[in-house]
Amino acid sequence: MTNGQRAMEIINKYGFDFSHIPKQEIIDLIQKEIVNYQPGSSEYIRLLCGYLYCLGDRSDIPLLEKAKYNINMDVGCMIDREWIDSLKNGGKETQFTGSRQDIIDGFVSYYKVFQPEDEW
Structure with missing residues (x-):
């Protein structure tokens, strides 16, 4: 299964109603990816980390930082530093960080039109 297909599988399973997504399942999936990274999984890991941000x-923060900084540069570039900064500052809008709701809205908007790369 490709990176994009794995991401679509998660989107289809959980959707974007964050009040009904089991946070521990997302944490477990991220931890599994950190331990057993599959090359080409950057988008999938980004999606999982985005879900954790929206739920978190x-x-x-430590798990998001571990995923961002301890897998490889490709994954690190995919995970938004803004998510970590927003959790650190309580979701307040700053000069460099949007409001928590704006960040969540942007994440949802991006993935609502997401298509796996093999469907492009």
Whole structure:
């Protein structure tokens, strides 16, 4: 299964109603990817980390940082630093960080039109 297909599988399973997405399942999937990284999985890991941001709080910062900085440069570039900064500052808009709601809206908007690369 390709990176894009794996991402679509997650989108189809969980959707974007964050009040009904089990946070622990997302955490488990991220931890699994960190331990067993599959080359070409940057988009999939980005999606999982985005879900965790949308569901998360300050306690999730270490896992997001681990995914961003400890897998490889490709994955690191895909995970938005803004998500980490937003969790650190309580979701407040700053000069360099949008409001938590704006960031979530942008994430949802991006993935609502997402298509796996083999469908382009």
